[in-house]
Amino acid sequence: MNAPLPADMLKQHLIDPEICIRCNTCEETCPVDAITHDGRNYVVDPAICNSCMACIPPCPTGSIDNWRLMLREEAYSLEDQFGWDELPREKKPPAEYQADPPPLQVPQHDAVPEVQAPASTASGSMVPPWSAAHPYVNLYAPKAPVAATVVGNYRVTDADMGSDVHHIVLDFGSLFFPVLEGQSLGILPPGVDAHGRAHFARQYSIASPRDGERPGYNNLSLTVKRVTEDYDGKPYAGVCSNYLCDLAKGDTVQVIGPFGSSFLMPNHARANLLMICTGTGSAPMRAMTEHCRRRIAQDVNGKLMLFFGARTRRELPYFGPLMKLPENFIDINLALSREPDQPKRYVQDAMRERAVDVAALLADENTYIYVCGLKGMEAGVLQALRDVAGAGWDALHAQLRAQGRLHVETY
Numbered sequence: 001m002n003a004p005l006p007a008d009m010l011k012q013h014l015i016d017p018e019i020c021i022r023c024n025t026c027e028e029t030c031p032v033d034a035i036t037h038d039g040r041n042y043v044v045d046p047a048i049c050n051s052c053m054a055c056i057p058p059c060p061t062g063s064i065d066n067w068r069l070m071l072r073e074e075a076y077s078l079e080d081q082f083g084w085d086e087l088p089r090e091k092k093p094p095a096e097y098q099a100d101p102p103p104l105q106v107p108q109h110d111a112v113p114e115v116q117a118p119a120s121t122a123s124g125s126m127v128p129p130w131s132a133a134h135p136y137v138n139l140y141a142p143k144a145p146v147a148a149t150v151v152g153n154y155r156v157t158d159a160d161m162g163s164d165v166h167h168i169v170l171d172f173g174s175l176f177f178p179v180l181e182g183q184s185l186g187i188l189p190p191g192v193d194a195h196g197r198a199h200f201a202r203q204y205s206i207a208s209p210r211d212g213e214r215p216g217y218n219n220l221s222l223t224v225k226r227v228t229e230d231y232d233g234k235p236y237a238g239v240c241s242n243y244l245c246d247l248a249k250g251d252t253v254q255v256i257g258p259f260g261s262s263f264l265m266p267n268h269a270r271a272n273l274l275m276i277c278t279g280t281g282s283a284p285m286r287a288m289t290e291h292c293r294r295r296i297a298q299d300v301n302g303k304l305m306l307f308f309g310a311r312t313r314r315e316l317p318y319f320g321p322l323m324k325l326p327e328n329f330i331d332i333n334l335a336l337s338r339e340p341d342q343p344k345r346y347v348q349d350a351m352r353e354r355a356v357d358v359a360a361l362l363a364d365e366n367t368y369i370y371v372c373g374l375k376g377m378e379a380g381v382l383q384a385l386r387d388v389a390g391a392g393w394d395a396l397h398a399q400l401r402a403q404g405r406l407h408v409e410t411y
Contacts, residue, residue, distance in 0.1 A: 010072040013044045013051060018086050018142055019063035021186045021201045021259070024411070026055040026064050036078070040193070040200070043081035046072075058126055060184070060203075060259035061138060085197055123382050124408030125401040129266035129368055132404075133210070136178050137261055142201055145188055145254040148172050150247045151219060156317045163315040164226040165280060166245045167207065170253065171219040177255070179220055180210050181287035182264045182370070182407075185257035189240040201256055202240035205283035205372070205409075209291035223283040223317060263407045265291070265368065272302040272367040274358070276347055276381050278309040281373030281409075282317055288370070289330060296329060302366060304330040305357065309347040309377065311338035331357070347377060348384035355388045362389055362396065368405045375410040 005011060015026065015035075020042055027035040027042060034048035035055065055064050068076075070091050128135075140146045152169035179185070186201035193199055207213075208221040226245040227238025247253065265273065265288045273292070275285040285306060292301045310316035313336060322332060335350040336342065351358055361367045362385070371381050386393040400406035 008072050010046060010070055010075050011051065012046050012068045012070060012075050013049045014066040014068060014076065014081065014087060015042050015044060016063040016066050016087050017041050017084050017200075019061050021061055021063075021203045021256075023060060023203050025058050025060065029055045029058055038082050040195075040197070041082050041084060043078050045078055046075040060261075123378070123397070123401075124371070124406050125404045126262050127402075127404040128262045128264045129271070129404045131266045131268035131271070132264035133180055133267055135180050135183055135258070135261050135264060137183075137257070137259055139177065139258065140256045142186075142188060142256055145256045146172065146175050146177060147252045148175075148177070148255050150249055150251045150253065152213075152221075152249065153245075153247050156223070158314040161312075161315050162228075163279075163311070164228075164245065165315075165317045166224050166226070167318075168222045168224055168244055168247065169208075169213050169219055170222070170255070171217065172255075173218060175218070177218070177220075177258065178210075179206050179208075179258045180264055181206070181291050182284045183258045183260040185220075185222075185255055185259065187240055187244065188254040188256065189243045190254075191239075193239075199239055203259065204244075205280075205287075206258070207283035207286045209287050209294065211291075211294070215294065223280045223286070225280045262404065263370070263372075263409055265370075266366075268366075269300040270302040270366055272361055272364055273304050274361050274367055274369045275305070276307045276351070276369070276371045276373075276377075278347065278373030278377050280317065281377075282308060284372055284409075285370065286318060289325070293325065293329065301329075303361065305333070305354075305361060306330055307333045307335060307347040307350050309335040309337065309350075309373070312336055313339065346380060348380035351381070351384040352387060358385075358388045365403075369400065369407065371406075371408045371410070373410060378408060378410045 022042065027037060031052065031054055032048055032050060034045045036043060066087060068090055074091065148170035150168065151171045154167045155164065156167045157163050157165045184203050184205045186203050188201050189199045191199060204222045204224060206220050207223045212219045213221040224241055224244045227236065227241040230236040263284065273288060277285050289304065292304060295301065308316065313319055333350045333354060335345045335347045337344045337346055371378065389396050
């Protein structure tokens with residue numbers, strides 16, 4: 001067993017700002033609220049962190065897994081951490097600890113009996129489906145990004161609607177950037193922020209299947225909504241979303257990643273997909289659906305059921321192509337909350353209306369559930385699943401998580 005550290009020593013937990021993609025997973029995960037952020041960095045409060053390691057497994061980049069042995073009185077403050085562009089050099093511990101340093105009491109990942117999942121994925125699994133293909137992750141970091149060329153930029157919501165969503169196709173030429181459905185990447189927008197520091201990467205889900213947006217080509221697509229206001233409704237121009245939505249064919253972008261090793265689709269035949277999304281949360285669902293569509297002739301698909309929420313049909317991304325999919329291929333259920341002359345309807349309402357069919361899928365051990373979209377949808381979707389499953393939901397929920405069959409990504 002590891003011996004405890006002396007009272008005046010600290011194994012300080014730090015987040016590497018050069019690698020972090022600001023996805024908020026660590027902050028949502030932390031069971032003691034030791035992690036917080038400002039407009040620039042995610043940081044760990046040394047007075048609160050208890051080295052429980054709950055935040056380590058779900059981090060998509062590994063930026064969270066940094067530790068420094070130091071005197072407790074010399075611990076880096078939150079103010080220090082907020083001001084970093086990179087981790088400082090490691091301090092040498094006092095001489096008496098250099099000669100015969102005590103073992104560090106840092107729990108190993110497999111030594112934690114219970115790891116709390118992130119709140120953003122708290123009800124989902126952190127393990128992939130058993131049959132999922134092996135993903136490549138973290139091939140390119142912010143200090144060494146890869147350049148991709150824009151070969152298409154198309155608006156996929158009506159031009160006169162406030163919701164401006166774009167389908168952007170990036171080509172990697174002969175560069176190695178393999179992805180799977182459900183993974184994401186980071187985009188490094190050009191320029192600097194108000195403090196003169198380079199913008200950090202923004203994360204986007206991949207909207208195309210593993211063999212490319214165009215089959216056989218080394219390209220992929222993203223679903224990007226132009227951000228024009230903040231969460232309070234005040235005018236705000238999103239740095240990366242506006243940059244991406246304004247790109248022209250032939251432009252190049254700096255890309256890092258790929259990220260994600262659990263929100264993956266199963267590979268075995270007859271696996272069912274129950275997909276629930278809103279807005280740009282449709283990106284991974286589009287990727288999975290398109291992968292299945294391309295193998296219809298192989299007769300290996302299970303049942304596909306989609307619940308897709310938006311304010312109106314005209315603001316629903318990919319509405320036209322979605323309506324062209326064969327009914328015997330995918331069961332599509334739209335939930336529109338602001339459709340003129342219609343009552344408000346959300347994805348959880350549509351799920352309850354189809355309770356018999358959803359229950360049948362839940363009862364099938366070959367069913368895999370994917371939830372993606374705004375965080376506000378998460379509680380309603382999970383309550384709908386509970387209502388459909390009835391008294392057995394708690395046991396089923398635990399089983400779905402353990403088997404990598406329920407995946408939740410909300411933001």
